[in-house]
Amino acid sequence: xxxxxxxxxxxxxxxxxxxxxxNQRLYAVCADLSDVQRKRDGGAFFGSIHGTxxxxxxxxxxxxxxxxxxxxxxxALSPSLLALPEGASYSTTMAQEFDALRQRRxxxxxAIEDWVAQMPDDFPLRTMxxxxxxxxxxxxxxxxxxxxxxxxxxxxxxxxxxLLSQAGLDVGVTDLIALV
Numbered sequence: 001x002x003x004x005x006x007x008x009x010x011x012x013x014x015x016x017x018x019x020x021x022x023n024q025r026l027y028a029v030c031a032d033l034s035d036v037q038r039k040r041d042g043g044a045f046f047g048s049i050h051g052t053x054x055x056x057x058x059x060x061x062x063x064x065x066x067x068x069x070x071x072x073x074x075x076a077l078s079p080s081l082l083a084l085p086e087g088a089s090y091s092t093t094m095a096q097e098f099d100a101l102r103q104r105r106x107x108x109x110x111a112i113e114d115w116v117a118q119m120p121d122d123f124p125l126r127t128m129x130x131x132x133x134x135x136x137x138x139x140x141x142x143x144x145x146x147x148x149x150x151x152x153x154x155x156x157x158x159x160x161x162x163l164l165s166q167a168g169l170d171v172g173v174t175d176l177i178a179l180v
Contacts, residue, residue, distance in 0.1 A: 008124035008143050012116045015150040018176050020109040022157055027053075027102050029164055029171050038098060042163040046091065046156075049163045053101055056156050057094040058084065060108050063149045064115070066130045070142065072123060076114030081107060089133065 030038060030049055041047040046055045061082055068077040085092060095101035124143035132138055161171050 002121055005121035005123070005125045008146075009116065009119050009121050012119070012124070012146055012150070013113075014179070015176075016109075016113045016116045018179055019150065019153055020113060021179060022154075022174055023105055023109055025171055025174070026157060026160060026164075027105060029169050030098070030160070031102070032169060033164075033167060035098060037167060042166060044159045044163055046159075049160050050098065050101070051091070051093075052156050052160050052163070053105070054092070054094045055090060056153060057101065057104055057108065058088060058090060058092050059152060059156075060112070060149070061094075062088075062133075063145070063152075064108075064111070066128070066145070067115070067142075067149075069130070070123075070126065070128055072120065074115050074118050076111045076118060078111075081111050 030053070033049070035050075038050040039048045042049070044052055046052040061084055064077055065082045065084070068074060068082060085094075088094075095104055124141070124146055126142050127139060128142040128145050129137070129139050157174075161174060164171060
């Protein structure tokens with residue numbers, strides 16, 4: 001059992017490193033666009049590049065807050081880092097300005113790496129209990145939520161890379177295996 005937990009934790013440490021690497025590349029390319037270009041509706045679920053990046057910040061903070069309430073204290077998941085605006089939802093603009101959004105993303109990505117570095121081996125094997133955004137009580141293994149957490153990021157970053165491609169910009173290689 002402990003061996004399985006260790007494998008999960010090692011995997012999430014790898015995914016956290018990938019997450020930070022990809023986000024740094026993505027934001028560097030996004031910085032080459034004007035504010036108008038980043039905020040232009042490109043038909044993605046959250047409209048624009050900026051809207052999608054804001055959604056990822058909100059979602060990451062929401063999930064990290066849930067993880068922080070699962071009976072283990074993680075220094076990396078501080079209340080100041082996890083603070084969400086009152087009434088925030090999946091489409092909340094977390095930062096109007098790109099530089100502020102980028103700084104927030106950098107802080108979150110560093111915290112994610114610190115969080116998984118601190119994680120006890122059995123954490124992913126525990127049962128997670130929380131209320132979803134509609135108030136429905138949920139209960140399932142933590143590893144399922146953690147897998148969703150990293151998969152959700154990849155899903156929406158893929159949308160941003162499509163929007164960037166449509167704007168004539170290439171993020172380059174983004175495959176997870178490139179880190180091996």
